[in-house]
Amino acid sequence: MDIHNLPDPSDFKHRVLVQTRFNDVDILGHINNTVYFSFYDTGKAYYFNSVRNGKMNWRKVETVIANVNCAYINSMYFGEQIEVCTRCLEIREKSFILQQMLVEKESGQIKSVCETVMVSINTDDLHSIPVPDDWRQALTDYEGRELTIPQPR
Amino acid sequence: MDIHNLPDPSDFKHRVLVQTRFNDVDILGHINNTVYFSFYDTGKAYYFNSVRNGKMNWRKVETVIANVNCAYINSMYFGEQIEVCTRCLEIREKSFILQQMLVEKESGQIKSVCETVMVSINTDDLHSIPVPDDWRQALTDYEGRELTIPQPR
Amino acid sequence: MDIHNLPDPSDFKHRVLVQTRFNDVDILGHINNTVYFSFYDTGKAYYFNSVRNGKMNWRKVETVIANVNCAYINSMYFGEQIEVCTRCLEIREKSFILQQMLVEKESGQIKSVCETVMVSINTDDLHSIPVPDDWRQALTDYEGRELTIPQPR
């Protein structure tokens, strides 16, 4: 991940505000590093809801996280207006790549960027399977571009 | 605490929206009971900021929680618009009582009500002390009524 | 709840160590007040597993929390050995009362005490029902005393 060549928040169609909580702040006075993943996770849930037109069944999730790669760029503080930007960068054979950013809304300051590899699974035996056609279609329609060709990063 | 005789959200001058996170949801599909306290804690931080005109020093907190009494009334779900209502009910010799509610904003459904006893302490030796005059004044000014006389509940 | 007349840890048959996490510590340097409920919740899960001989189905829980009343007595710090003590105090018509304590294991220092009202529900319509006989029996057998008569507190 090249943090010297970051995407622009406006490159993301999907953005949602997340809220800092008082107990997110750790002994150093900033938002603890583990909380970033709650923000990304929440942004991802809203993203999937948008991509699937609200038809996500959270009890029978067909994709699991295989890898998370997160860069910490600037500290976050209680009370800041943080936006999670989420997009699908690329669909592969059995997986797809999400890219996310945490951005302070007023200043535009980038707090963190994260790439997540999501793997499609058979919900019965949990084995990986090719990304189902309805997921391919929904992600492609939402992003409005061909996703089987990797986005230059 | 009498949950059959609940206050009205409009009885509270201070209200702030809190946001559910995907990982707040537990195996039963609703917001886990421990998360309610993160919401109340966050509402309390914003309330104190308002009461003290943004001059809270979170590193040197002069009041600690002595007791929390929380009633669970309706389940909360991911994506609901939850508002935390906070007010000071009463100031005693060395403590004051906060009352808080969690309310779903659109429907007005009350999710939970909570009373918290906050004790004033000397930040050096952590012993309880009379509620300082600046706190008495700030709480009374904010609520706009006499707080040494308990609110009928 | 009378915190000047606390039970003794040895009054509890069920005790389980819980572990502090680095991100449990808040800006004040002690374990945040919201974490206490994660500890009580975890102690409760282990208690129910013991009472029901490991036959808890966490997807179909027949009891819900109606009220939590928690007293904060001493601060907890990262790395302390904290034990959660849990017992059933009393079984009523449609509810039962759990009492829990957080105790530092080496010093015996009591950190917190908590009483929780659990209500039995019909898992289909979520309405309260009389505490089922198998629960009454399991709790009574585990505690080894008559629970329909309230414990003097």
Next chain:
Amino acid sequence: MDIHNLPDPSDFKHRVLVQTRFNDVDILGHINNTVYFSFYDTGKAYYFNSVRNGKMNWRKVETVIANVNCAYINSMYFGEQIEVCTRCLEIREKSFILQQMLVEKESGQIKSVCETVMVSINTDDLHSIPVPDDWRQALTDYEGRELTIPQPR
């Protein structure tokens, strides 16, 4: 990170048990992906305490996380005995690399592996600085090998 060529838990000198909490479990019935970072964070705190002989000042932390790369290999469940293994892989000019694994203790099943880039900072202006000599020495002494030469992975 090559998850087909994982280190062995016995390659790590530092291991600490972490405990699952009931509210770590998400709607899918397994430990939520965000909790992994609480485990890694806690393992890291204990590791630093060991490396620095208990002389960590958590209020004045001289290293910050720049990047986390975490692979999810097997799901974790409530009640499993999870061990966090932590070691320093390499010390660079202004940063060092920690490698961590989550392992189920009884079965030896590897749940996750994670690499974290820690950057040394000046605690006054938060700018990156060369890894201080006392940190280099403490890490090298603890691991018992030369850390300026990268470990083959």
